Amino acid sequence: MVFFSSFDDRDDDSSAMMAEINMIPLIDVMLVLLIIFMVAAPLSLSGINVRVPELGREAKNVLPAKALKVVITVAKDGQFFHEKTNLTLKKLEDFLLDQHQQSRSDEKKLIIQADRDVVYARVVTVMNAGKKAGFKNIGLVVRTPD
Secondary structure (H helix, E strand, C coil): CCCCCCCCCCCCHHHCCCCCCCCHHHHHHHHHHHHHHHHHHHHHCCCCCCCCCECCCCCCCCCCCCCEEEEEEECCCCCEEECCEEECHHHHHHHHHHHHHHCCCCCEEEEEEECCCCCHHHHHHHHHHHHHHCCCEEEECCECCC
16 A cells, blocks of 8 residues: 655645636636727827828728828929928938838839829829838828718
């Protein structure tokens, strides 16, 4: 007959320390943070306020999610912006060239968001700067009627 003895004074396993981490509070905190970031992210992407031209209901978003998208805004007064940074024509050309060279993606897209009252020549200027930088895909942002 074999007897096992413990050097512990405890007589049952109920008073043993729990060696597991309780994951429920961690998951709760992470879900709350996820919701906060999901709500805050669209608010932080505000840029220059422009009224883009309208297009018919047939318009579709054809940009793949993995594509590098560089958005240049042309304000009503003809100024160029990337996000909220004002760019001169020389800075715009340098910026587009830098963005094109930094990306290793084959899906490089230049998106032009121009006010509907802007002089058309300013939009063509951005398109030419994009072509010089090496962008093969250039798109225009339009709004579909509600």
